[in-house]
Amino acid sequence: MVKITTTEKSTDTEAMIDEHIITTLDQAKALFDELRLRMINGLGSDLMTTKQLAGKLVEKPTKLYHHMEVLEKNGLVRVVETRIKSGIVEKYYQVVAKRFRIAGDLFNAEDEAAIGSIMIDALQEMLDKTLSEFKKLKHASSDDDCESNEQVFITHQKVKLSPKRIKKLHQKINDLTDFLKECNEEDGEETLLTLVCLPLVERSDSNKEKSKK
Numbered sequence: 001m002v003k004i005t006t007t008e009k010s011t012d013t014e015a016m017i018d019e020h021i022i023t024t025l026d027q028a029k030a031l032f033d034e035l036r037l038r039m040i041n042g043l044g045s046d047l048m049t050t051k052q053l054a055g056k057l058v059e060k061p062t063k064l065y066h067h068m069e070v071l072e073k074n075g076l077v078r079v080v081e082t083r084i085k086s087g088i089v090e091k092y093y094q095v096v097a098k099r100f101r102i103a104g105d106l107f108n109a110e111d112e113a114a115i116g117s118i119m120i121d122a123l124q125e126m127l128d129k130t131l132s133e134f135k136k137l138k139h140a141s142s143d144d145d146c147e148s149n150e151q152v153f154i155t156h157q158k159v160k161l162s163p164k165r166i167k168k169l170h171q172k173i174n175d176l177t178d179f180l181k182e183c184n185e186e187d188g189e190e191t192l193l194t195l196v197c198l199p200l201v202e203r204s205d206s207n208k209e210k211s212k213k
Contacts (some may be wrong), residue, residue: 016045020076020097025114030074031100032122034129035059036067040076040095044181047080047092056186068093076100098178123196130194151191158200173197 054061071077081092
């Protein structure tokens with residue numbers, strides 16, 4: 001059990017592992033939820049109670065309690081300290097890893113459709129959120145105020161990469177996510193980053209013909 005004396009960011013915590021492998025369908029369901037992903041990102045490398053995290057995310061604590069229990073039950077966060085304050089038990093949570101990856105053998109014939117559906121729903125939520133925030137920024141920005149617009153970066157590219165290059169790209173993305181978690185500042189300006197990297201699947205000739213009709 002780890003002991004800390006303040007709620008400030010502390011180096012006296014259990015070490016987070018670099019990567020946690022998702023090995024069950026229940027873990028995948030727990031992870032690929034828009035709010036729970038926000039909770040994991042909100043925790044970062046800090047220790048927080050659910051109430052403290054709710055304040056950071058500008059959400060009601062009652063909305064987060066169930067989701068925190070789901071994350072803990074599936075081994076995605078852990079309790080590193082328990083305090084009793086005015087007769088109330090306060091649990092301080094920590095994310096178990098810097099990043100998460102789905103085990104390749106989880107994509108078997110039985111679970112593949114379920115996993116695919118979960119990931120598609122999660123991706124749809126993220127893209128909808130990104131588009132919603134972009135629309136709000138567009139409406140809020142005046143023609144004379146270009147500062148906000150200059151902070152927007154959009155890229156959409158299709159490239160051909162060797163297995164070696166793909167591995168290097170994944171490492172760079174991991175390094176970027178680690179950097180973002182480390183430089184997250186309480187008094188900084190909120191910035192949304194949505195990044196999707198996926199292999200493209202070539203359609204069969206029969207499917208191409210159908211799409212032309």
